[in-house]
Amino acid sequence: MIDAIAQQPMLAALFALVSLGIVFGGLLGFAAEKFKVKGDPIIEQIDNLLPQTQCGQCGFPGCRPYAQSIADGDAINKCPPGGQATINAIANLLDVPAPALDEEHGEEEEIKTIAYIREDECIGCTKCIQACPVDAILGAAKLMHTVIVSECTGCDLCVEPCPVDCIDMLPVIQGIVQWHWPSPASNIDLIATSKIPRREDAA
Amino acid sequence: MSRIWETPGGVHPPENKQQSMTHSIGHLPLPATLVIPLHQHIGAPAKVGVTVGQTVLKGQKLTDASNLNNLPVHASSSGTVIAIDDRPVAHPSGLNALCVTIASDGKDQWIEHAGISDFRQCDPHNLLQMITEAGIAGMGGAGFPAAIKLSPSNDKPVDTLIINATECEPYITADDAAMQEKTQDLIQGIEIVGHILNNPSRVLVGIENNKPQAIKVLRSHIKERSIEVVSFPAKYPSGGEKQLIYILTGREVPSGGLPSDLGMVCLNIGTLIAIKRAIIDGEPLISRITTVTGEACGVNRNYEVLIGTPISHLLAHNEFDERNCSRLIMGGPMMGFSLTSTEVPVVKTTNCILAPSYSEIPSDLPAQACIRCGLCAEACPASLLPQQLFWYAQAKDQERLEAHNLFDCIECGACSYVCPSNIPLVQHYRSSKGEIRKANIDKIDSDNARQRFEFRKLRLEQADEQRQVKREARRLATEQARATNSSAQSGSSAADIIAAAQQRAMTKQSTPEQQKAKFERALLAAESRLEEAENRLTEATAHGTTEQQAICSASLESARQKVDQTQNRLKELSD
Numbered sequence: 001m002i003d004a005i006a007q008q009p010m011l012a013a014l015f016a017l018v019s020l021g022i023v024f025g026g027l028l029g030f031a032a033e034k035f036k037v038k039g040d041p042i043i044e045q046i047d048n049l050l051p052q053t054q055c056g057q058c059g060f061p062g063c064r065p066y067a068q069s070i071a072d073g074d075a076i077n078k079c080p081p082g083g084q085a086t087i088n089a090i091a092n093l094l095d096v097p098a099p100a101l102d103e104e105h106g107e108e109e110e111i112k113t114i115a116y117i118r119e120d121e122c123i124g125c126t127k128c129i130q131a132c133p134v135d136a137i138l139g140a141a142k143l144m145h146t147v148i149v150s151e152c153t154g155c156d157l158c159v160e161p162c163p164v165d166c167i168d169m170l171p172v173i174q175g176i177v178q179w180h181w182p183s184p185a186s187n188i189d190l191i192a193t194s195k196i197p198r199r200e201d202a203a
Numbered sequence: 204m205s206r207i208w209e210t211p212g213g214v215h216p217p218e219n220k221q222q223s224m225t226h227s228i229g230h231l232p233l234p235a236t237l238v239i240p241l242h243q244h245i246g247a248p249a250k251v252g253v254t255v256g257q258t259v260l261k262g263q264k265l266t267d268a269s270n271l272n273n274l275p276v277h278a279s280s281s282g283t284v285i286a287i288d289d290r291p292v293a294h295p296s297g298l299n300a301l302c303v304t305i306a307s308d309g310k311d312q313w314i315e316h317a318g319i320s321d322f323r324q325c326d327p328h329n330l331l332q333m334i335t336e337a338g339i340a341g342m343g344g345a346g347f348p349a350a351i352k353l354s355p356s357n358d359k360p361v362d363t364l365i366i367n368a369t370e371c372e373p374y375i376t377a378d379d380a381a382m383q384e385k386t387q388d389l390i391q392g393i394e395i396v397g398h399i400l401n402n403p404s405r406v407l408v409g410i411e412n413n414k415p416q417a418i419k420v421l422r423s424h425i426k427e428r429s430i431e432v433v434s435f436p437a438k439y440p441s442g443g444e445k446q447l448i449y450i451l452t453g454r455e456v457p458s459g460g461l462p463s464d465l466g467m468v469c470l471n472i473g474t475l476i477a478i479k480r481a482i483i484d485g486e487p488l489i490s491r492i493t494t495v496t497g498e499a500c501g502v503n504r505n506y507e508v509l510i511g512t513p514i515s516h517l518l519a520h521n522e523f524d525e526r527n528c529s530r531l532i533m534g535g536p537m538m539g540f541s542l543t544s545t546e547v548p549v550v551k552t553t554n555c556i557l558a559p560s561y562s563e564i565p566s567d568l569p570a571q572a573c574i575r576c577g578l579c580a581e582a583c584p585a586s587l588l589p590q591q592l593f594w595y596a597q598a599k600d601q602e603r604l605e606a607h608n609l610f611d612c613i614e615c616g617a618c619s620y621v622c623p624s625n626i627p628l629v630q631h632y633r634s635s636k637g638e639i640r641k642a643n644i645d646k647i648d649s650d651n652a653r654q655r656f657e658f659r660k661l662r663l664e665q666a667d668e669q670r671q672v673k674r675e676a677r678r679l680a681t682e683q684a685r686a687t688n689s690s691a692q693s694g695s696s697a698a699d700i701i702a703a704a705q706q707r708a709m710t711k712q713s714t715p716e717q718q719k720a721k722f723e724r725a726l727l728a729a730e731s732r733l734e735e736a737e738n739r740l741t742e743a744t745a746h747g748t749t750e751q752q753a754i755c756s757a758s759l760e761s762a763r764q765k766v767d768q769t770q771n772r773l774k775e776l777s778d
Contacts, residue, residue, distance in 0.1 A: 051649055052649035052653045052656065054652065062660075063656075064653075064657075134659065135658070174298075176242070176299075179296040179637075180638065180640065181295065181634045181636075181637055183630075184631060184634070
């Protein structure tokens with residue numbers, strides 16, 4: 001064996017490298033099959049950041065298709081319900097600059113709204129039930145419908161199909177339980193003397 | 204004498220405690236109305252159990268069923284319920300919350316109540332039930348239901364009971380006064396809690412050395428008992444639960460954990476006195492000791508105040524000078540919050556009403572840029588990095604805020620106190636905490652929405668598939684029928700179809716004998732019907748109207764035809 005290698009060093013080296021190549025190639029091939037990641041994980045991650053209102057304001061039928069589209073290179077500023085916070089988060093994830101919200105797709109709302117059905121006026125046409133992307137409307141044909149408030153994402157999709165216009169988008173009431181401290185005003189006025197309040201003002 | 208440990212950080216603001224300790228605990232005249240908020244503790248409020256116009260007695264429960272999380276509230280005096288509506292409450296938001304308003308009748312008449320004289324014979328579960336029924340929430344400031352604290356869920360037995368008599372915040376002397384004047388109640392409260400917790404091996408009363416009078420009184424009263432009074436140098440914020448536990452035992456409560464994880468329970472002086480009253484006297488929590496102080500008040504002292512007393516009533520009896528008051532604070536100057544209305548009622552957690560003058564606590568100076576001096580990091584009792592947190596709070600970088608343990612911040616305000624740039628650091632942290640909590644809730648909601656959306660999509664797809672399958676099956680069936688039709692006869696007319704149907708019917712009859720038997724049966728039936736029809740006709744001609752006669756004759760005719768038809772068929776068959 002050693003003699004053979006000594007006599008044919010070129011062949012021996014070639015043989016050694018080829019066999020190493022085969023072994024590692026086989027390992028890599030095995031690993032690629034064994035540890036295969038199903039689906040594109042980036043889509044999953046983007047989808048996790050989107051607000052899941054499923055409103056379609058971005059032009060896609062739901063949040064996941066938009067996530068898919070972003071992964072394929074679409075603009076990340078088409079989601080009004082998520083607003084700037086979502087844009088920033090996605091920009092952070094994809095390591096791209098965060099643009100401002102594209103006004104074409106709608107404006108960011110300050111206060112979250114939720115659909116309410118004026119139940120006396122509801123004729124029971126089930127059109128809103130079919131429109132609701134998250135099954136948050138309860139009812140049956142020719143019977144009154146109502147919105148399950150805790151499940152409503154405020155996507156607006158039920159408002160348009162209603163033939164008697166009995167659906168209102170009402171702001172969510174911010175009670176004491178939901179309240180949290182506001183961020184203190186930013187320190188724009190750096191000249192302290194201009195801000196010392198006079199006694200009469202404060203009283 | 205126990206060893207004491209020193210906490211990191213801390214500040215020494217002017218104490219200003221002596222003003223309110225010159226008088227003993229006072230009592231106020233009964234206010235005309237009592238406003239009792241339903242939500243005075245951590246947890247969900249219980250449901251209202253009274254109606255407008257109902258007469259209530261002092262100590263009567265105003266809510267229906269209660270449990271550990273939904274503590275009840277009680278009428279602080281007798282009178283009539285005049286309103287159940289949203290009113291301003293003691294909350295930094297200045298928002299309204301549901302309150303029961305009682306117009307007191309001046310009689311202050313108690314509801315029938317009875318305590319237990321010998322609590323040692325009583326099962327701890329029953330005692331806990333009594334504590335819950337009495338609506339006792341931690342009276343130090345947070346309002347955590349006392350019964351939950353006293354029944355730790357994990358199996359770790361409680362070996363140390365810590366009594367928080369620190370009262371480290373400036374101006375507040377409510378616990379100090381209570382210790383001096385209600386010593387017996389306090390000690391009985393400690394004994395009851397000791398019994399509930401199955402007599403923990405150590406009972407430590409942690410008290411700052413700036414209350415020598417209280418230390419003396421306590422030590423003289425509990426000489427022979429297993430309770431140890433531990434005094435330590437005053438420093439703000441030694442009264443924080445985690446800080447006090449460290450000072451007394453040298454052990455740190457884990458981040459995000461509770462004292463019960465270490466086998467400890469920490470209770471406030473006020474809570475213990477309330478527990479004594481609930482068990483021994485059977486009285487629910489309807490009053491508490493509150494310090495009324497500040498230069499804008501002519502009189503500074505402690506009061507035993509009924510829960511629900513409007514602040515305006517307190518101030519009116521303390522020579523309150525509104526023009527001299529820079530702001531009205533509930534709680535102390537470090538952790539308290541400004542009130543927007545003087546109609547706010549005193550609640551279970553109100554330990555102090557502070558009405559400082561402009562010179563005492565001037566309005567906040569505008570914040571300036573952080574100069575990275577690092578004083579805040581030195582002052583932080585939780586060993587956090589306040590300036591780092593401040594940057595991340597401004598950048599709204601929630602991930603990093605959490606990584607820097609924002610949620611270990613006890614919001615004591617020491618960092619803001621030392622900040623030379625007047626940066627309202629604590630408010631930044633509170634705001635960030637709120638935003639992170641909200642983001643977490645939103646995340647749960649959005650996950651839920653995604654799940655529902657995906658389920659709906661799946662359901663619609665399945666329904667579509669099923670419809671598709673049905674449609675396919677129908678299409679195949681029609682095609683097949685068409686194929687058989689066209690192969691049987693090319694020009695199929697109506698007569699042909701009828702003939703084919705008759706053919707099919709005929710083939711179903713197996714033998715001529717069976718057919719014959721069938722026709723014979725039919726003939727018999729037809730004949731009997733004919734007979735019946737004849738009878739009816741004769742009856743109709745005798746009694747009935749012409750119309751009935753016509754009907755009967757028609758049916759007779761049809762029966763006759765049927766008989767003829769059947770006879771013909773039978774004849775055909777026999778041929």
